[in-house]
Amino acid sequence: MRVPIGWLKDYVPLEVTVPDLVRLLNFSGTKVETVHHPSRAISDVVVAKVFSIEPHPNADNLTLVEIETFGGDRERVVCGAKNFAVGDLVPWAKVGARLPDMVIAERKIRGEVSRGMLCSGRELGVGKDHSGILVLPPDARLGTEVSEVLGLNDTILELELTPNRPDCMGMVGIAREVAALTEAEMTLPVADMTPLDSSPGVPVELADLEGCPRYVARSIQGVTVGPSPAWIAARLLAVGLRPISNVVDITNYVMMELGHPLHPFDAAKVTGGSIIVRRAGDGEAMTTLDGVDRKLTSGDLVIADSDRVLALAGVMGGSDSEVSPHTTAVILEAAYFDPASIGATSRRHGLRSEASARFERGMDPEVLPFAAARAAGLMSEIAGGATAAIADVYPAPFARPRITLRPPRTDAMLGTHVDPDRQAQLLRSVSFTVSRDDGGLDVEVPSFRPDISREVDLIEEVARLEGLDKLPSTLPPGQLGGLNETQSADRILRRTLAGLGLHEAWTNSFMSPRDLDALRLADDHPARRAVVVANPMSEDEKLLRTTLLPGLLRAAQHNLARASGGVALFEVARVYEPGPELLPQEPTALGGVFAGTHSEQSWDSRARAWDFFAVKGMVVALMDSLRIPAPEFDPVAGMPFHPSRTAKVSWGETTLGMIGEVHPDVCAAFDVPRGTIAFEMAWAAIVAALPGRPAAASLPRYPASLIDLAIVVDAAQHAGDVERVIRSAGEPETTSVRLFDVYTGPQVPDGKKSLAYALELRATDRTLAEKDVTVVKSRILGELEDRFGARLRT
């Protein structure tokens, strides 16, 4: 909200500097976002009169506008807007003029010289309107600096209001805060509350008291609709509203002044002469002031006459009953609407207005007669209207809440002592009525503070007005803090992977159905079952991911495309698995993607690309870092992996995940090189395998026997199975098995391969004798022969 200091001063004397005022507001909960000095940004933009408008000879969408300025001088400018007519007053930026975003020079536009520029509101920095040239009030003097006409010499505070303070959505509300903060007296604007006659006024029927508990209608007659005087137009422009006509501008002016939205109906257009506030019928139609045809629902509160809907209550008026240049009688509405109802209607129709933004936060039900009177007073002064009668329907008035504040409770909450009298004084300063009783302070809440309903709300008032800088700085007792086993393991895991040369990635939790296609997953693949977002902004966030691989593959591609020779990324993050429950499962996954160069050629070593075994070794090392036994790797086929270069990673029955080359088709789909390696594993399985504290047994007392065992097996025989048999058959003496050679070639029959193992044998109670070793060796060989037809290589 924009607050011109000059306007604010109408209601509160300001004896502090602007920086001090900003500080006071900031530290009492009214945040000053920006301080604008509009005039400092503008010079040599003056009021000019449109003398003639001719088409541009070389461009259909441009015109040549001749303007007349002070002393009858004429200049010609090229202009793109067409929203003004001959005789209108417009802001003319002379050659050399300074605007917030530009300096004006003489230019040729499509072959025609333009001596300066006509300005829109946005170009002048007075609001967001860029739809046309800002037409100035007709009483502005030719040649005057526009900044003066528009009141731009004023400093404007741009406030960021919190949604709990609808009372601050008008100058008077801000003035109330300022008065409290500067210990000054504030003055309300003057409004004559008495009507011309005491007749009951327009008949008003409130058919939905919950939606509209109070409605004030002032009948104003004899108005002459025309442009607003400069001072009103300037103030509206300064707060970002576009002047329209005196009647409409006055309602907007009072809204900005008192914070309460008003609405004028053309009385002649109200059929039957009565106002009905009711819920719309489902499918009932109307056209709002913005020209949009709207289909209403029974949830929408509307203002109607006997025939039709006149306005979407509290949101926007209807074009049917709009005030026009021919309007002579006005029904001026000041109403209280239920915040939830207005919010729902505003959201349902995607229509937010200055009015709806206020009503949905909760307005002051007691200000209505005053607001209507204030507007009526201005109409009489400016548009010649006179109030004939006032209707004020308020069958069940709201009671002002009364709340007990226990001053010691304030102290306990804040951790500092604020004297009870001081607490009362602070509350009174912002218009609470406070008396002392046995239980503490008896506080009556003013009607414009819908945010105050319980004791803690009052404690907050005291806290913000007293100042949070007065709080002490203490520490709570706390408990035994720290990480649990899983959280510690997570850190070890990430540090190990980073230590092994991987870079950790964070990729987005959303995925697109296209990602699953790119992974070439079958229709019944479990990863196809994803949580679906009901309202994604794009296809890319339609699903919650069931796998980390698309994000990692994309990150790999991103880097490889930027001339990175190799990339090794991992991520630890959740995936989302829908089930029968209301909420999906969110297991954490560990994913990795490796592509390109693993290590560059060096003076003493050859270059190495990422391959399956480099990554597999890393996975084993990772388990080692958590003191988890090495998992088993068994061949498996399944997208998105290469059918014959992929392993399932498991411990017995527990599947950890998959590791393998990415399928060439998937590599192509993600534009990563063939041979890219990936793995994805379930973090829960890793956590489940975490061992307890290590127990250090005594060191072996007898030396080990080291033997080599070379066997010949079928070339297709998996080494993993061979090793498993060696280990089990070699029990308990075999304490270590290391495959040191895999050989095919001469000396080994066709279709066979040789596997050579280094074994460590050991007994706990003696040194193994030659014959003990032979027994173990032949036990292993016998088993290998039985299982795989293996022969000792000779």
Next chain:
Amino acid sequence: MVTSSNDGGDQLDAARSAALADVERATDLASLEEARIRALGRRSAIAQARSSLRDLPPEARRDAGRIVNEVQSDIERAFDARREALEANELQGRWERERLDVTLPGDSIQIGSLHPLTKTTWEIVDIFTGLGFRVADGPEVELSKYNFTALNFPASHPSLSPQETYFIEGRGEDVSLRPHTSPVQIRSMEAQKPPVYVVIPGRCYRRDVQDPTHLNCFGQIEGLAVDEGITMGDLKGVIEAFAQRLFGRDLGIRMRPHYFPFTEPSAEVDVQCFVCRGEGCRVCRGEGWIEILGCGMVHPFLLEWVGYDAERYTGFAFGAGIERMAALAHGVSDIRYFWENDLRFLDYFRGLA
């Protein structure tokens, strides 16, 4: 030098001179050894002189023996000196032969990196575990009643609208992607009796168009303390400790009253700009202060919702954006960098520290 007075003496002088010259000529240990055998070996003049001693009369034998001994020890001294020199030389040669160019590069062992958002999360978590907090988490796809209702959001609050929050197909308005980590406050309190001291890092989601300060998927970190006698002063002390640990030991903080549905009183916290220390600069946009988080006293509505005695227990809560914390701590101008995983960016964070 011993002088001799007879023929034998002359011979010995000659042998000595020859031997010393031979020693001088030896350039390595092998030739020195050959020279030693020539000068002192069984067939040398010295050996012959020594064996001929027994032919001399006893008196002459004593004199002559003394001369032989002197000549021999002269020669041996020369040999020893020469050997020492040659040995030193030889060793020096060996060192030279074994010399490594230690300026050649070592094995290339690449250390990777922890993501800056991970590092920042850990850093913040560590500050709070040090203050007696534990780490809690909760679902990201959350019941709307935890995302909003239990947090005292009015039903009309814009956050509840599908313009701002993601909802889940087939679940109506009951399930939404959490727009903040705050629902874990409720879950943490529901799961245990007070006291509660938890810090909650996690991902959150908002329907924001991505720009340098907005993401649709982002990280937050939340803290909650509920106990008897918790005051807003405790909140201030904790935030001060947090800000000073993360941004700089001697920086001040300030609290500005603000509004959040789930805390009251609520505040936004600024930390003194760590670049200009309050003078005003580009980083703080001339303010001298940088907004870092929102916080406040837990609204009694929440305590009542979870069945706590809101008269007996009070609490504070705070929430901060991980990206913002990381961006401020590392001088990153666009938080989208954190989610691009560009190695050139991640490389700034190489290492485990």
